[in-house]
Amino acid sequence: MSGFFGSSSSSAPPPEMASRKQAFIDSYRQEMALTNAQELMNKCNEKCFAKCVTKPGSSLSSSEQSCLSNCLQRYMEAFNIVSRTYVARVQKERLSDTTS
Amino acid sequence: MADQFDEATRQPHRDAQKELANFVQTEQAQAHLTSQIHMLTSMCWDKCITSSPSTRFARGEESCLANCVERFLDTSLHMVKQIQEERDRSQLSR
Numbered sequence: 387m388s389g390f391f392g393s394s395s396s397s398a399p400p401p402e403m404a405s406r407k408q409a410f411i412d413s414y415r416q417e418m419a420l421t422n423a424q425e426l427m428n429k430c431n432e433k434c435f436a437k438c439v440t441k442p443g444s445s446l447s448s449s450e451q452s453c454l455s456n457c458l459q460r461y462m463e464a465f466n467i468v469s470r471t472y473v474a475r476v477q478k479e480r481l482s483d484t485t486s
Numbered sequence: 487m488a489d490q491f492d493e494a495t496r497q498p499h500r501d502a503q504k505e506l507a508n509f510v511q512t513e514q515a516q517a518h519l520t521s522q523i524h525m526l527t528s529m530c531w532d533k534c535i536t537s538s539p540s541t542r543f544a545r546g547e548e549s550c551l552a553n554c555v556e557r558f559l560d561t562s563l564h565m566v567k568q569i570q571e572e573r574d575r576s577q578l579s580r
Contacts, residue, residue: 411509418517425524433531437539457539461531464551468527471555476519 430461530554 438453439446446454534550535543 414513418513418520422520429524429528433528434539437535453539456541459541460535460539460543461527463543464531464535465523465527467548467551468530468555469523471552472523472526472559473519475556475559 426462426465430458433461434458526555526558529558 434454434457438450438457530551533554534547537544537547
């Protein structure tokens with residue numbers, strides 16, 4: 387994007403500005419990824435505790451532990467299925483919006 | 487001449503503002519999408535996963551998850567259409 391008065395050297399951002407901008411974008415994206423992972427972990431914890439630990443004893447039994455690891459895998463898989471389906475649907479709606 | 491100088495110094499500032507606004511908009515849309523996916527996963531998990539978790543999904547659970555997402559979005563569209571129809575009807579009768 388050049389300035390209104392042609393591409394004078396003053397309108398081009400200095401290189402250290404560009405790298406600072408990139409650093410900001412990177413750290414923002416990283417923080418969002420962390421928030422996303424935390425949300426997923428919290429949900430897994432809640433859902434799998436409800437499913438696997440129906441009668442809390444004095445410690446986690448081995449069957450509860452294997453249920454928990456299976457449940458964790460399944461919840462992640464469910465997240466991916468939902469994500470794929472949702473994104474595909476949103477793209478389809480957007481496509482039919484632009485053609486009609 | 488003074489105007490031209492002013493314009494030349496202000497333009498980069500405006501470009502930066504526009505760029506930031508674009509960034510915020512895209513990231514907000516992305517954040518909304520992610521939170522919708524979390525909400526749907528949670529809701530559809532409760533609806534579809536009835537068996538005790540094993541090394542793979544039970545029969546029908548996978549397709550139930552995908553159907554759950556599609557039907558939720560259908561429901562949302564249906565509600566909007568319904569409301570619009572009611573509004574149109576009440577405007578006609580006035």
